[in-house]
Amino acid sequence: MVGIEHTVVDTDRGKVRGIAEGEAVSFRGIPYAASPVGELRFAPPRPHPGWTNVRDAAQSGPSVPQAASRLEKVQGQRVPDWREDGSLTVNVFAPRRALEDGMARPVLVWWHGGGFTSGSGGWDWYDGGRLAALGDIVVVTANYRVGPLGYLYLPAIGAANLGPQDQAAVLRWVQGNIASFGGDPHTVTVGGQSAGAYSALSLALDPATNGTITRVLLQSGPFGLHPQDPHQAAENADAYLRLLGIANGTDTAKALRALPAEHLLDAYGRLSGRLAAPGNAVPPMYPVLGAPGMPRTRQQALRDGALEGKPLLIGTTRDEATAFFAFDPRIQNLTADAALEVLTVQVGRQSALDVYRQHAARLAQATPGQVFTSVQTDALFRTGSLEIADHHAAGGNTTYVYQFDYAPAEDPYALGATHCAELPFLFNTFDAYPGSPVLAGDAEAQRALGLEFAASVAEFVSTGTTREWLPYAPATAARIRHFG
Numbered sequence: 001m002v003g004i005e006h007t008v009v010d011t012d013r014g015k016v017r018g019i020a021e022g023e024a025v026s027f028r029g030i031p032y033a034a035s036p037v038g039e040l041r042f043a044p045p046r047p048h049p050g051w052t053n054v055r056d057a058a059q060s061g062p063s064v065p066q067a068a069s070r071l072e073k074v075q076g077q078r079v080p081d082w083r084e085d086g087s088l089t090v091n092v093f094a095p096r097r098a099l100e101d102g103m104a105r106p107v108l109v110w111w112h113g114g115g116f117t118s119g120s121g122g123w124d125w126y127d128g129g130r131l132a133a134l135g136d137i138v139v140v141t142a143n144y145r146v147g148p149l150g151y152l153y154l155p156a157i158g159a160a161n162l163g164p165q166d167q168a169a170v171l172r173w174v175q176g177n178i179a180s181f182g183g184d185p186h187t188v189t190v191g192g193q194s195a196g197a198y199s200a201l202s203l204a205l206d207p208a209t210n211g212t213i214t215r216v217l218l219q220s221g222p223f224g225l226h227p228q229d230p231h232q233a234a235e236n237a238d239a240y241l242r243l244l245g246i247a248n249g250t251d252t253a254k255a256l257r258a259l260p261a262e263h264l265l266d267a268y269g270r271l272s273g274r275l276a277a278p279g280n281a282v283p284p285m286y287p288v289l290g291a292p293g294m295p296r297t298r299q300q301a302l303r304d305g306a307l308e309g310k311p312l313l314i315g316t317t318r319d320e321a322t323a324f325f326a327f328d329p330r331i332q333n334l335t336a337d338a339a340l341e342v343l344t345v346q347v348g349r350q351s352a353l354d355v356y357r358q359h360a361a362r363l364a365q366a367t368p369g370q371v372f373t374s375v376q377t378d379a380l381f382r383t384g385s386l387e388i389a390d391h392h393a394a395g396g397n398t399t400y401v402y403q404f405d406y407a408p409a410e411d412p413y414a415l416g417a418t419h420c421a422e423l424p425f426l427f428n429t430f431d432a433y434p435g436s437p438v439l440a441g442d443a444e445a446q447r448a449l450g451l452e453f454a455a456s457v458a459e460f461v462s463t464g465t466t467r468e469w470l471p472y473a474p475a476t477a478a479r480i481r482h483f484g
Contacts, residue, residue, distance in 0.1 A: 007099055009180045013050035016057040018092075024129035025094050027181065028122060029061035032173040033088040033166065036064075036145060041257045042152065042159040044292075045088060045169040060122025061089035064145050065261040067269055069118040070281075074323045075420055076436045078123065084149075084261050090170055091121055093128035093139040098182025107183040108217070108461045109140045109174055113194025113420070116163065116286040117147045117268075124432040131427055134451075135458020138183035142170045144199075148240060148268045149261070151285035153233035157253035164293025167199055171212050189461045191217025191313075193423060198222055198287070201388070204310060205301035206293055215464050216307065217457065218314040219426075220419055223384025225282060227289040227297065236271065236284050243267040278330045279342045279372065281321075281380065302391050311464035312392050313457065314385050315402035315481075319416030321376035325369070326413045332369040336360075339372040346379075355379075370414065381419075390474040398464060399472040402456075406449055406484030409441035417484060425450035425483075426457060453483050 005020040011030065018027035033045035040046055062083035069075065098105045112119040112126055121141030128139030143166075144150060150163030175185045190213045192200040197218040203209045204216045244267045246255045256264070268284070275284050287294045301307070325331040334342070336356075343352035359374045360366070366374070386401070393399040404422040408415065415421075421438050424430045428450050433439055439446065459466050472479045 008054055009099070011177045011180060013048050014052065015054045017054050019058045020096060021129050023096055023133035025096055025099055026127075026129050027057040027092040027094075028059055029086075029089045030055070030057055030092065031061070031086065031088060032090050032142065033169050035085045036088060036149070037085050038257065041084070041149070042154070042157055042162070042253060044158060044162065044165045060091060060120070061143065062087050063120035063122065064088075064143050065149055065265055066114075066118040066146055067265050069114060071323050071420060073327050074415065074418060074436065074438060075125070075423075076433050081120070082261075087143055088145075088166060088169075089122065090140055090142040090173060091128070092178070092181045092183075093132040093141075094182045095133050095136050095138075097136070098138060103182075104179065104184035104187075105136060105138045105182050106187040106189065106214075106462045107138045107140060107174065107178055107185070108189045108191055109142070109171065110217075111144070111167065111190075111192030111196030111199045112141065113192065113196045113220075114146060115281070115283050116151055116195045117283050119146065119195075125423060125429055126427055127429055127432070128427065130429070131454055131458060134428075134454055135462060137458055137461050138178060138181055140170070140174060140178070140183075142167070144170070148264050148285060151283075151287065152240065153228070153230065153237045153285070153288050153291070154252065155291070157256070160291035161287055161293045164199065164202060164287060164291075167203060168206075168209050168293060171203065171209055175212055185212075187214050188212060189215040189217055191219070191461075193219040194222060194419065195286075198225070201298065202287065202293055205298060205306040206295060207306070208293075210306055213310065215311045215461065216313070217460065218312070218385065218388070219422065220316050220320060220381055221314075221385060222281075222380050223298070223388060224380040225286070227287050227294050228285070230288055230290055233285070233288045236275070239274070240267060240271050240284075243270055277345075278328075279325070279346070279376065281324045281376075298388075302388070305395075307392060308395060308397060311398040311400075311460070312389070313400045313402070313460045313466075314389050315404065316377075316381045316385050317404040317417045317419060317421050319373075319377060319407070320381040320419045321373045322413075322415045323419035325373045325376065326415055326418070331372060332367070334367075334369045334372055336368045336371075339368045342372065343375065389472055393472050394474045400460065400466060400469055400481070401472040401479065402481045402483060404453070404483050406446075408438055411437070411440070413437060422453065422483070425453045428454060449484055456481070
């Protein structure tokens with residue numbers, strides 16, 4: 001590695017030593033909360049006890065416990081790297097200049113996706129060093145608990161939206177520490193992709209965290225997903241306990257904390273299988289309405305003005321849902337009648353007929369499976385994103401909308417511009433996706449598009465505007481910026 005240098009900065013729990021890489025300095029694997037083990041498993045995040053010596057921050061911490069991603073065929077496989085102990089960490093990427101000239105830079109706190117079930121802010125997919133250097137901003141990524149450890153709903157033992165509570169703890173850490181890394185705690189964009197976008201919006205709308213957030217970046221948020229109803233979440237929790245063999249009347253917290261994490265993940269996988277239905281990408285556990293971090297619906301919070309005054313950048317890829325269904329023979333082999341049956345379960349017969357016919361007319365050469373997939377792209381991602389943009393822009397708030405259209409030159413699975421396609425372009429981490437079908441094509445053209453996309457995002461983080469991009473006006477498709 002060229003130009004390796006070490007930089008030591010103070011945090012509220014001890015000193016950390018980062019490493020200079022190119023034009024950025026990276027600080028990885030910094031604990032923002034105590035390890036969620038023992039009595040702290042299934043408990044809200046607690047302060048880390050701190051350390052005495054300078055802590056090396058050259059390597060990311062472990063991922064939180066999780067199974068493999070459902071999207072490995074799109075993004076590529078990862079070697080499991082999870083460990084419960086020491087998993088609640090942040091990674092900070094700062095331009096070299098930010099640690100030299102004393103000027104505070106705008107901050108982007110960015111959340112990874114993974115369907116509330118997988119992912120890690122420490123993975124090389126989301127290395128923020130190049131984005132930080134390009135935009136002269138400070139980039140923060142972080143882990144938060146996912147799957148049953150983050151979203152099991154058992155409020156009686158303190159388990160309720162623990163993933164969102166971890167995210168709120170990260171924002172508190174940023175407020176107290178980011179100035180040491182050259183960041184401005186008063187200019188914080190909260191952003192993310194997929195489940196991370198859903199999380200970012202929730203943080204921006206929650207009165208407990210709203211005041212720490214200046215701007216909002218939402219990439220491919222599944223805003224067609226309503227927060228989980230507490231009664232349904234409780235039913236799923238009961239089914240989960242039965243799969244674990246934890247009987248009624250036992251000390252549930254003690255029993256859950258005594259089990260190996262592998263057992264918890266295995267039971268979650270079996271629960272997912274039992275609840276799975278063709279065409280349904282919803283996990284069995286995700287943010288619960290009324291629990292910490294989700295006090296009200298998105299619609300109510302927007303009506304109450306929770307996002308007023310905060311510039312918004314929001315967008316989707318063109319073909320989001322292909323990532324979930326292109327490799328699923330149950331969907332690819334659908335007949336038109338079977339596709340209508342699945343849609344009828346989701347939205348009712350007349351709505352299913354209307355929406356299927358609308359998409360079929362637009363996609364004249366598409367198979368029924370492809371038409372169904374297009375319907376799901378709108379239902380889960382695009383329609384909700386545009387509703388948010390329309391509401392925000394109608395209120396006179398600065399709003400930018402994009403659509404990422406880049407598709408691989410060689411596309412045997414007809415993925416198109418699929419879910420997660422823009423991630424290597426944003427972070428300039430193309431080399432971290434070996435074998436991904438999303439990147440089959442001209443590497444030089446991809447990097448040029450990545451520079452264009454990342455520069456626009458970084459400018460928004462820095463200023464709340466983009467000079468080359470007209471603000472969005474409600475229901476004005478011509479104001480949507482297309483990349484690719």
